[in-house]
């Protein structure tokens with residue numbers, strides 16, 4: 588049963604005659620102590636004492652929508668650092684280094700990653716794989732670049748046609764844009 592008691596590391600939570608130490612607990616001299624902060628669970632079916640964390644790491648799952656910053660462009664993929672998961676303010680646990688394969692960037696055929704994404708672009712993406720490494724896609728209309736700065740003058744690029752435009756340099760750039768580029772409230 589869950590007693591809903593908040594315990595701290597080192598708190599005595601049970602005795603070994605009744606329970607075995609398990610996740611978040613340890614046994615010493617016949618007594619069981621909490622090894623982490625959390626909620627005490629005394630499981631009478633399995634006879635184990637657990638302390639579960641009220642804030643488990645926010646690990647990414649397949650299908651999650653995330654925000655990421657493009658960190659590098661290579662021949663067949665882009666790499667990105669995931670900085671947030673859509674719908675939560677909690678920090679991310681686990682792997683945040685992700686790859687986006689060239690075939691998963693846009694709906695049309697692309698053989699040049701740098702026509703779709705550039706280093707420093709802020710993107711919205713969806714998780715398509717978590718093992719052996721984090722993999723993302725930006726294929727859908729609502730996915731892709733949501734904020735980008737000019738590589739030359741750092742001016743915020745504006746949407747123009749299907750691509751981006753720097754009003755300072757008066758140059759156009761191609762990108763895989765999200766449908767709400769420039770109008771994103773985080």
Ligand SMILES: [Zn+2]
Nearest residue numbers: 737740753756
């Ligand atoms: Zn510029």
